[in-house]
Amino acid sequence: MSRPSKPSLTDNPLDDICPVCKSNRYLNPSLQFLINPECYHKMCSTCVDRIFTSGPTCCPVPRCGKTLRKRGFHQAFFGDLKIEEECDIRKRVGDVFNRRQEDFETLRHWNDYLQDVEDLVFDLVKGSAKTKRRAEETLEEYRVKNLAVIEENKKAGQEAASLERQREKAEREAAKQRRLAMAREEEEEKMDVEKMKRSALDRLANSNEDANAIARQAQKGILKKTSARRTLTDAPTNESTTSVRDSGLSIRGLKKKVAPVVEKEYDPFGGIDLTPTRYILQDHYENDYLAGFVKGQPTAMTGGYSLHEYYGRSMLEAFSGLGVFIEDEIASRNQPAAMATIKAEARDDVF
Amino acid sequence: MNSSNVITEDDRYRSSTQFRLWSFTPASLLALRSTTNQLAADRVREAVRRARAREAQSSADASDADPESKSRATSTLPEGELDCLTVEEELKLIVFYCRQTLQLGKHLNLPTDVNATAVQYMKRFYTTNSLMTYDPATILRTALFFATKTENHYYRLSKFAEAIDKTKPEDVLASEYLLTQGLRFTFDVRHPYRALEGAVMELCAIAEGAIPNNGVAGEMPRNMDYRCKVAHGTAKEFLKTSALLTDVYFHFSPSQIMLASLLIADEELIRWYIAFKLGGLQNAMAQKVLGTLADCAQMLRTVEPQMQSPAEESKEARTLAKKLRKCRNPEKIDLVALQQTKRGGDNANDEKILKKRKLEREKVAQEAGDLFGPGLKKP
Numbered sequence: 001m002s003r004p005s006k007p008s009l010t011d012n013p014l015d016d017i018c019p020v021c022k023s024n025r026y027l028n029p030s031l032q033f034l035i036n037p038e039c040y041h042k043m044c045s046t047c048v049d050r051i052f053t054s055g056p057t058c059c060p061v062p063r064c065g066k067t068l069r070k071r072g073f074h075q076a077f078f079g080d081l082k083i084e085e086e087c088d089i090r091k092r093v094g095d096v097f098n099r100r101q102e103d104f105e106t107l108r109h110w111n112d113y114l115q116d117v118e119d120l121v122f123d124l125v126k127g128s129a130k131t132k133r134r135a136e137e138t139l140e141e142y143r144v145k146n147l148a149v150i151e152e153n154k155k156a157g158q159e160a161a162s163l164e165r166q167r168e169k170a171e172r173e174a175a176k177q178r179r180l181a182m183a184r185e186e187e188e189e190k191m192d193v194e195k196m197k198r199s200a201l202d203r204l205a206n207s208n209e210d211a212n213a214i215a216r217q218a219q220k221g222i223l224k225k226t227s228a229r230r231t232l233t234d235a236p237t238n239e240s241t242t243s244v245r246d247s248g249l250s251i252r253g254l255k256k257k258v259a260p261v262v263e264k265e266y267d268p269f270g271g272i273d274l275t276p277t278r279y280i281l282q283d284h285y286e287n288d289y290l291a292g293f294v295k296g297q298p299t300a301m302t303g304g305y306s307l308h309e310y311y312g313r314s315m316l317e318a319f320s321g322l323g324v325f326i327e328d329e330i331a332s333r334n335q336p337a338a339m340a341t342i343k344a345e346a347r348d349d350v351f
Numbered sequence: 352m353n354s355s356n357v358i359t360e361d362d363r364y365r366s367s368t369q370f371r372l373w374s375f376t377p378a379s380l381l382a383l384r385s386t387t388n389q390l391a392a393d394r395v396r397e398a399v400r401r402a403r404a405r406e407a408q409s410s411a412d413a414s415d416a417d418p419e420s421k422s423r424a425t426s427t428l429p430e431g432e433l434d435c436l437t438v439e440e441e442l443k444l445i446v447f448y449c450r451q452t453l454q455l456g457k458h459l460n461l462p463t464d465v466n467a468t469a470v471q472y473m474k475r476f477y478t479t480n481s482l483m484t485y486d487p488a489t490i491l492r493t494a495l496f497f498a499t500k501t502e503n504h505y506y507r508l509s510k511f512a513e514a515i516d517k518t519k520p521e522d523v524l525a526s527e528y529l530l531t532q533g534l535r536f537t538f539d540v541r542h543p544y545r546a547l548e549g550a551v552m553e554l555c556a557i558a559e560g561a562i563p564n565n566g567v568a569g570e571m572p573r574n575m576d577y578r579c580k581v582a583h584g585t586a587k588e589f590l591k592t593s594a595l596l597t598d599v600y601f602h603f604s605p606s607q608i609m610l611a612s613l614l615i616a617d618e619e620l621i622r623w624y625i626a627f628k629l630g631g632l633q634n635a636m637a638q639k640v641l642g643t644l645a646d647c648a649q650m651l652r653t654v655e656p657q658m659q660s661p662a663e664e665s666k667e668a669r670t671l672a673k674k675l676r677k678c679r680n681p682e683k684i685d686l687v688a689l690q691q692t693k694r695g696g697d698n699a700n701d702e703k704i705l706k707k708r709k710l711e712r713e714k715v716a717q718e719a720g721d722l723f724g725p726g727l728k729k730p
Contacts, residue, residue: 271356272356272357272358273356273357273358274358274363275357276360277357277359277360278360278628279553279628280562282556282561282562284561285552285553285555285556285561286552286555286556286559287548287552287555288580289548311549311552313545313549314545314546314548314549314552315549315552315553316360316363316549317541317543317545317546317549317605317606318545318546318547318548318549318550318553318606318609319360319546319549319606319628320360320361320363320364320546320604320605320606321360321361321364321365321370321541321604321605321606321607322360322361322604322606322607322610322640323361323636323640324361324364324365324370324604324607325639325643326370326374326375326376326602326603326604327376327377327602327643329374330374330375330376330379331376331379
C-alpha cells in the first residue's frame with residue numbers, strides 16, 4: 001500500500017469527485033485531494049486554497065462545524081479515511097503510552113497494559129461522542145501525570161532507533177567494503193596468473209630447458225599464489241565479522257543502560273563495623289620515636305607512609321585482646337587444640 | 352548490614368592463630384609438655400637400644416678388623432642407663448637457648464621484633480618437640496632465619512650463615528620443614544611492642560590534655576607526662592626480655608602483657624589508666640582485667656629483664672646442656688644428612704621409574720616399527 005505518486009482515476013467514481021466544489025478528476029487529471037486530521041473531510045487542493053488562505057474557517061462540509069487551518073491539510077496515505085484516522089489516533093496514543101515490556105515485572109502486567117491501551121484506542125475510534133470525550137480526557141490526564149516518564153521513554157526509544165540505524169549503516173558499509181575487496185582480490189589474482197603464464201611462455205620460447213619441467217613449475221607457482229591469496233583473504237573477513245558482532249554487543253549493553261540499576265557503594269569489609277569500642281582515634285599524637293625520623297622527613301613520607309595508619313594500628317593493638325581472658329576461654333573450649341598438638345608430636349616424622 | 356555486625360577489638364584478636372592455636376591455660380601447657388617429654392624420652396631409649404644392637408652386630412661382623420670405626424661408634428653413643436631430662440630441666444634449658452637466640456640476634460644486628468619472633472618460634476616448637484629429639488642450637492638458627500622473613504627484614508641466606516660461626520646454608524635449611532611443622536604452619540606472632548607505643552601515646556595525650564579527663568577515675572596522677580616516659584622505658588625492657596623468656600605469650604594477650612609490664616613500671620599510673628578506660632575501678636570488668644594483669648606481672652617478674660642470664664642460672668644451664676648431650680636421640684642428630692638421604696631416596700626412586708618407562712617406550716617403538724606390526728600376544 002504505497003502512496004500514489006500520481007493521482008489517477010479510481011474504480012469508484014465518487015472517489016474522484018470533490019465533495020465541496022464537485023469538480024471531477026475525469027475533467028481535471030491533476031486534481032489532488034487533501035484532508036485535515038481535525039475532521040477527516042476530503043476536499044480538493046483548489047478548495048483548500050480558496051477557502052482557507054484568508055485564515056482559519058469552518059469546515060465547508062454540512063453539519064461539521066470544525067474550525068480548520070490551511071496548515072493542517074495533507075494528502076491522505078490510505079484510500080479509506082477511516083483507516084487514516086485510526087492510524088493517526090494510534091500514533092497519538094502510542095506517543096503517550098510509550099512504555100516497553102522491560103518496564104513491567106511480569107508478562108501478565110504488560111498484557112494488561114496493552115489491553116487497556118487497546119480499549120482506549122477503540123473508544124477513540126469507534127466510540128460515541130460521549131465515550132470519545134471520556135477517552136480523550138483519560139488520555140490527557142495520563143499525559144499530564146506521567147510527563148517525565150513519557151519523555152524519558154521517548155528519548156530511549158529514539159536512542160535505540162538511532163543506534164539501530166547506525167548499526168545497519170555500518171553493516172551495509174562493511175558489506176560494501178567486503179564486496180569491493182573481493183572484487184579487487186579477484187582482479188589481482190587474475191593478473192598474477194596472467195603474468196606467470198606469460199613469463200612461463202617467455203621462458204619456453206627463449207631458453208633451452210625441458211619444456212615439461214617449465215610447464216610444471218609454472219603450474220605449481222600459480223597454484224601456490226592462489227592458495228596463498230586465499231589464506232590472506234580469509235583473515236580480514238574474520239575481522240570484519242567480529243567487528244560487526246562487536247557493534248551488536250555494544251547495542252545490547254546500551255539497552256541495559258537505559259534502565260540502570262543503582263549500584264551500592266563497594267564495601268570491602270562486607271558490612272562489618274570496625275569502629276573501635278575502647279578508644280577514640282585522635283588525629284595527632286605526640287611520639288618521640290616518630291618525631292625522630294618520620295615527621296617532616298620527606299625521605300620517610302614520600303613512599304606513602306601514613307602516620308594516621310600507624311596511630312590506628314598501634315591503638316588497636318594496645319586494646320585488642322584486653323578483654324580476652326585465656327584462662328577462662330581456653331578452658332571452656334575443651335582443649336581441642338592441645339589434643340591436636342599432642343597428636344602432632346605422636347605422628348611427627350619429617351624425615 | 353547493621354549494628355549486629357560490630358567486630359570489637361577483642362574479636363579481632365580472637366581471629367588470630369596466636370589465640371586459636373597458641374594459647375593455653377597453665378595446666379594444659381604443662382600437660383602438653385609432660386606428654387612431649389614422656390614420648391621423647393621413650394623414643395630416645397628405643398633409638399639408643401636399636402643403635403646399640405646395630406653396633407654390636409657390626410662389631411661382631413667386622414670383629415676387630417676395623418678398630419677405628421668401633422671407637423667412633425662408641426664415642427657417639429652414651430654408655431650405661433640413660434638419664435633423660437625432666438620437664439623442669441627442659442624448661443630451664445629452653446630459657447637458656449632462648450637467651451642464646453636473643454644474643455645471636457644482637458650479634459647479627461637484628462631488630463627487636465625479629466628476635467622476639469624467633470624466640471617465640473623456639474618456645475612454640477618445643478611445646479610439641481623435645482630438646483632431646485632435636486638439637487636446640489640448630490633449631491634456633493633456623494628460627495632466627497624464619498623470623499627475618501616473617502618480620503620482613505631481608506637477610507640473605509649465605510650472608511646469614513656466614514655471620515654465624517661454623518654454619519653453612521644447608522645447616523640453616525635442614526630443619527626448615529621440621530620447624531614449619533612444629534609451628535603448625537602458623538608464622539604470625541602478635542607482639543606487644545606496637546601496643547606499648549599506642550598506650551603510651553594515649554597516656555601522653557591525656558597528660559597534655561589533648562584527650563579530656565572524663566572524671567571516672569578522679570584526679571589525674573601528678574607529674575603524669577614524665578612518669579609516662581619513665582614507665583615506657585622500663586616496660587620496654589621487660590617486654591624485650593622477661594616477656595619473651597617466660598610463658599606469658601601462651602597465657603595472655605599482647606595487650607595484657609603490655610599493660611602488665613607498664614604496671615610493674617608504675618602501678619599507680621596504670622591503675623588510674625585502667626579505671627579511666629573501663630569506667631572506674633569498681634567495675635567488674637576493670638577488676639577482672641586488673642586481676643589478670645597482676646597474674647601476668649607476677650609471671651614477668653620471675654625473670655630479670657636482662658639480656659645476659661644471671662651467673663648461677665647459666666652455670667646450671669651448662670650442666671644441663673652436658674646432661675642433654677648424653678641423652679640425645681642418636682637418629683636425629685645429623686639433620687642435614689637425614690634430609691639429604693630423604694631427598695636422595697626420592698631422586699633414586701624417580702630415576703628408577705624414569706628408566707623403566709624409557710625402556711618400555713623403546714620396546715613399544717621397536718615393535719611398532721616391525722613390518723607387520725607387533726607380534727600377537729599369546730593368552
